[in-house]
Amino acid sequence: MAKKNQTLGEFIIENQASFKYTSGELSRLINSIRLAAKVVNHEVNKAGLVDIIGAAGETNIQGEDQQKLDVYANDKFIQTLTNRNIVCGIASEEEDDFIVVNSQDENHQNKYVVLIDPLDGSSNIDVNVSVGTIFSIYRRVTPVGTPVSKEDFLQKGSEQVAAGYVVYGTSTMLVYTTGDGVNGFTLNPAIGTFYLSHPNMEFPEDGKIYSVNEGNYIHFPIGVKKYIKYCQEEEGDRPYTSRYIGSLVSDFHRNMIKGGIYMYPKSSKNSNGKLRLLYECNPMAFLAEQANGKASDGFNRIMDVQPTELHQRIPFFCGSKNMVEKAEEFMKENS
Numbered sequence: 001m002a003k004k005n006q007t008l009g010e011f012i013i014e015n016q017a018s019f020k021y022t023s024g025e026l027s028r029l030i031n032s033i034r035l036a037a038k039v040v041n042h043e044v045n046k047a048g049l050v051d052i053i054g055a056a057g058e059t060n061i062q063g064e065d066q067q068k069l070d071v072y073a074n075d076k077f078i079q080t081l082t083n084r085n086i087v088c089g090i091a092s093e094e095e096d097d098f099i100v101v102n103s104q105d106e107n108h109q110n111k112y113v114v115l116i117d118p119l120d121g122s123s124n125i126d127v128n129v130s131v132g133t134i135f136s137i138y139r140r141v142t143p144v145g146t147p148v149s150k151e152d153f154l155q156k157g158s159e160q161v162a163a164g165y166v167v168y169g170t171s172t173m174l175v176y177t178t179g180d181g182v183n184g185f186t187l188n189p190a191i192g193t194f195y196l197s198h199p200n201m202e203f204p205e206d207g208k209i210y211s212v213n214e215g216n217y218i219h220f221p222i223g224v225k226k227y228i229k230y231c232q233e234e235e236g237d238r239p240y241t242s243r244y245i246g247s248l249v250s251d252f253h254r255n256m257i258k259g260g261i262y263m264y265p266k267s268s269k270n271s272n273g274k275l276r277l278l279y280e281c282n283p284m285a286f287l288a289e290q291a292n293g294k295a296s297d298g299f300n301r302i303m304d305v306q307p308t309e310l311h312q313r314i315p316f317f318c319g320s321k322n323m324v325e326k327a328e329e330f331m332k333e334n335s
């Protein structure tokens, strides 16, 4: 039972027994993500100071090398997950290939792999707009004790055991699911503790917000163009409101609370859209479904897609159920 104001640490312990496989390993893993999120949050919040204490590629007054924040976030998450020795493999949007953890040690019993987009929407950092971290967790399919291989990462989204995001916004929140609903925790920066602030988050079935980069309009498929026109039509509860931050985590977070749809369709410029199936779409799809929403590539359920490449891209339609279904209707009629 989610109790408001419970700390994330308490919540993890209390809910450990409800995980499908209880060994404490998944709890430890989520605890590490919590820790890395706090470290990255601290750095993201200082982003504006970089100009004063030294820009990326330079050395700051303490003699430390300044890093770009997305590189920093990538390093911190990977370090935390490998140091605590609780995963057997990591794949990151920032890395070309997956990372094998613990391959030297035959006795290691770690069962989970983590896929991560350490700092999504990072083009927003320079202008003080929210960014996020997205993570996705699977049980490995190859035998425990052997080095992980690509097939451990190329699993359908429906195999995820947990997924979540951290949004570094006006306040910092960690929102995640282990397949039993979605809960959101807000960081109290003064004491560095996440508190359960948003128990059992759910998308309203209908919404009035559509989020899409309309600058790409002329390149969109006809179904998307018609759906956008439908959103803008004066009829019933329409026109809808257009809201697009350009930071998937923030756009998703707002739409989950208020009701809305996020779209990154394919276009005549990008035949598979922009977003990555493994690091962005699958975890968001798992959260959406756990929150009563829906995620689709315009025709099919995102989490049913069999991945073939680590950095595969896919068109993405995600949010309030009725809105996603309406967009799918337009896609089908015009395909």
Ligand code: AHM
Binding pocket: 093, 117, 119, 120, 121, 122, 123, 213, 246, 247, 248, 249, 274, 275
């Ligand atoms: P990134 O992983 O390079 O940060 O790109 C992903 C981001 C999403 O957060 C956001 O929704 C989208 O790219 C915005 O793209 P665009 O600027 O083309 O609208």
Ligand code: MG
Binding pocket: 093, 117, 119, 120, 121, 280
């Ligand atoms: Mg990204």
